[in-house]
Amino acid sequence: MSELIQALSAQEIAGIDAEIAHVPYRSAVAIEALKIVQAHRGWVSDESLRAIARHLHMSAEELDGVATFYNLIYRRPVGEQVILLCNSISCWIKGCDKIQKRIQEQLGIGLGETTSDKRYTLLPVTCLGACDKAPVLMVGEELHENVDTHSLSRLFDDGGGTSE
Amino acid sequence: MSLDLPLTRNVRPDRSPTDFAAYEANGGYRGLRAAIGKLTPAECLQVIKDSNLRGRGGAGFPTGMKWSFVPMDDAAAGHKYLICNADEMEPGTFKDRLLLECDPHQLIEGMICAAYTIQADIAYIFIRAEYHRAEKLLREAIAVCYEKGYLGRDILGSGYRLDMQVHSSAGRYICGEETALISSLEGKRANPRAKPPFPQVSGLWGRPTIVNNVETLCNIHHIIERGADWFQALGLTEDAGTKLYGVSGRVKKPGCWELPIGTPIREIIERHAGGMEDGYQLRGFLPGGGSTDFLTPDHLDLAMDYGTIGKAGSRMGTGTMIILDDKTCPVGFVKNLMEFFARESCGFCTPCRDGLPWSAQVLDDIENGRGRPEDMHTLARQVEFIGAIGNTHCALAPGAMEPLQSAMKYFREDFERHISGGACHFCEGGAH
Ligand SMILES: Cc1cc2nc3c(=O)[nH]c(=O)nc-3n(C[C@H](O)[C@H](O)[C@H](O)COP(=O)(O)O)c2cc1C
Ligand code: SF4
Numbered sequence: 001m002s003e004l005i006q007a008l009s010a011q012e013i014a015g016i017d018a019e020i021a022h023v024p025y026r027s028a029v030a031i032e033a034l035k036i037v038q039a040h041r042g043w044v045s046d047e048s049l050r051a052i053a054r055h056l057h058m059s060a061e062e063l064d065g066v067a068t069f070y071n072l073i074y075r076r077p078v079g080e081q082v083i084l085l086c087n088s089i090s091c092w093i094k095g096c097d098k099i100q101k102r103i104q105e106q107l108g109i110g111l112g113e114t115t116s117d118k119r120y121t122l123l124p125v126t127c128l129g130a131c132d133k134a135p136v137l138m139v140g141e142e143l144h145e146n147v148d149t150h151s152l153s154r155l156f157d158d159g160g161g162t163s164e
Numbered sequence: 165m166s167l168d169l170p171l172t173r174n175v176r177p178d179r180s181p182t183d184f185a186a187y188e189a190n191g192g193y194r195g196l197r198a199a200i201g202k203l204t205p206a207e208c209l210q211v212i213k214d215s216n217l218r219g220r221g222g223a224g225f226p227t228g229m230k231w232s233f234v235p236m237d238d239a240a241a242g243h244k245y246l247i248c249n250a251d252e253m254e255p256g257t258f259k260d261r262l263l264l265e266c267d268p269h270q271l272i273e274g275m276i277c278a279a280y281t282i283q284a285d286i287a288y289i290f291i292r293a294e295y296h297r298a299e300k301l302l303r304e305a306i307a308v309c310y311e312k313g314y315l316g317r318d319i320l321g322s323g324y325r326l327d328m329q330v331h332s333s334a335g336r337y338i339c340g341e342e343t344a345l346i347s348s349l350e351g352k353r354a355n356p357r358a359k360p361p362f363p364q365v366s367g368l369w370g371r372p373t374i375v376n377n378v379e380t381l382c383n384i385h386h387i388i389e390r391g392a393d394w395f396q397a398l399g400l401t402e403d404a405g406t407k408l409y410g411v412s413g414r415v416k417k418p419g420c421w422e423l424p425i426g427t428p429i430r431e432i433i434e435r436h437a438g439g440m441e442d443g444y445q446l447r448g449f450l451p452g453g454g455s456t457d458f459l460t461p462d463h464l465d466l467a468m469d470y471g472t473i474g475k476a477g478s479r480m481g482t483g484t485m486i487i488l489d490d491k492t493c494p495v496g497f498v499k500n501l502m503e504f505f506a507r508e509s510c511g512f513c514t515p516c517r518d519g520l521p522w523s524a525q526v527l528d529d530i531e532n533g534r535g536r537p538e539d540m541h542t543l544a545r546q547v548e549f550i551g552a553i554g555n556t557h558c559a560l561a562p563g564a565m566e567p568l569q570s571a572m573k574y575f576r577e578d579f580e581r582h583i584s585g586g587a588c589h590f591c592e593g594g595a596h
């Protein structure tokens with residue numbers, strides 16, 4: 001038990017247990033549990049994964065199968081903020097490739113990469129349901145519409161770091 | 165002419181959310197009061213059946229018929245579930261976000277009436293993780309409904325009990341497929357399930373479950389309050405009701421509007437979306453999201469309804485059109501979609517998991533000047549095999565083939581020119 005408490009905070013355990021109260025069996029909250037831990041730590045390490053699996057009475061392998069299925073569960077460290085760049089069709093028509101290139105120039109990161117100062121990670125995302133405002137991207141929880149090079153400069157004006 | 169547009173009557177130009185007070189002041193929760201304690205579940209079901217409402221999530225299945233498979237006798241004792249599909253990830257689709265962000269109580273009222281009809285005791289809203297604003301508004305609105313006695317035990321003193329929860333997802337397009345959604349709600353990988361058994365009989369945790377789209381559910385209380393005839397009369401053609409239509413791409417005013425179902429495509433693109441941007445011509449369009457077949461300017465005068473678009477060789481899908489203009493490469497367009505579908509394959513069955521990346525690779529070769537004449541044959545074989553319903557475990561892969569097969573039909577010369585010229589003739593000077 002002491003080992004478990006080391007890997008998951010009391011707050012995390014309380015959050016997960018509150019979810020367990022709503023479902024017929026513990027492993028049913030696998031996704032919520034992963035999201036709770038990720039909200040606290042930014043990502044899900046192997047250690048966290050094992051601790052969650054034990055808490056849910058499932059094998060770490062099975063939980064990892066769930067974790068790696070979902071693109072918004074991060075099994076590797078990400079920057080303080082994740083940039084989700086929509087590269088689906090309407091944003092492609094409106095030039096998301098150019099936006100991606102501009103981000104590469106400005107922050108020095110391509111898809112899947114993190115700036116060396118660990119501030120930003122850039123990931124592609126499925127159509128964000130804002131196609132009439134294409135191209136769009138999210139920074140953290142914030143949606144940015146009709147993005148162009150000017151708005152990108154404003155968004156990341158202090159440049160961020162360069163990728164390694 | 166002032167149209168009766170029930171779904172967007174609380175949508176404000178600045179898209180600020182309508183709160184509980186404003187919602188009730190504008191006639192909200194009257195449908196719920198008309199249903200619960202006044203009509204039996206069977207009577208509610210009959211109204212929905214008579215209304216001819218069809219699912220707005222893409223497949224267009226009649227809602228009343230879908231609900232009629234839910235067991236209602238004593239053998240069905242135990243939990244029953246209603247799930248709202250708010251996963252909206254179909255490329256080019258941006259209609260449910262509007263309903264969720266602008267009028268959360270409308271969805272909740274529709275869901276309570278739907279749940280009452282099938283006698284579900286637990287309702288979930290399965291919402292994609294990126295819709296943070298909508299998620300917050302829904303959680304707040306649900307809390308208000310518990311306070312007001314519209315949710316929880318003994319709703320309006322009728323003895324009917326319903327609990328409602330929001331489940332925020334963790335990504336992946338396949339979660340929108342209804343059986344994959346159920347797997348995901350159970351905390352598993354979102355692999356679709358074989359049917360039968362259908363979810364109506366054995367869905368979430370093996371219990372009877374109905375999954376409906378946001379827009380479908382937003383209609384329910386309006387129909388119960390105002391009647392099946394009123395709903396039927398809203399449509400301009402044989403389909404009933406209104407529909408949220410959208411247009412994106414190089415038009416002057418991209419957007420989403422509620423219009424009578426059966427509104428002509430030309431009116432949607434030219435009047436509501438303002439026509440093409442200056443300097444661009446219309447070459448084709450996907451009528452209802454990324455997994456529908458292309459139509460062309462020859463189809464502009466068709467009515468936008470299920471039957472008419474089906475007869476023209478496509479599907480109304482989600483009703484949100486994606487415009488292909490004359491400066492955008494049709495091969496690049498289809499390649500973008502195919503790479504999307506390949507990325508989003510859940511990996512369960514071989515034609516999809518291995519076939520879609522292959523199609524994407526062939527399209528990438530053609531787009532980048534490495535295409536060979538036999539590639540056209542390869543693509544045609546892939547369409548034939550992967551596109552056939554029944555060869556794959558779910559509709560993702562056949563859906564992926566729809567834009568490809570129709571692009572090969574309508575824009576064949578562009579494919580061939582890429583291959584014979586060894587380059588994309590849109591790349592120089594064009595958008596791509
Ligand atoms: C790959 C795939 C993705 C889907 N995504 C969605 C979605 O995001 N939202 C939705 O309502 N329906 C989606 N559907 C359709 C659902 O499976 C289901 O038909 C729909 O939610 C039923 O609701 P309705 O009868 O109200 O239309 C998807 C289907 C497939 C095959
Ligand atoms: S068709 Fe694709 S998404 Fe559907 S079950 Fe098969 S692999 Fe999964």
Ligand code: FES
Pocket residue numbers: 086087088089090091092126127128129130131134135136255256257258
């Ligand atoms: S395609 Fe980018 S928001 Fe829809």
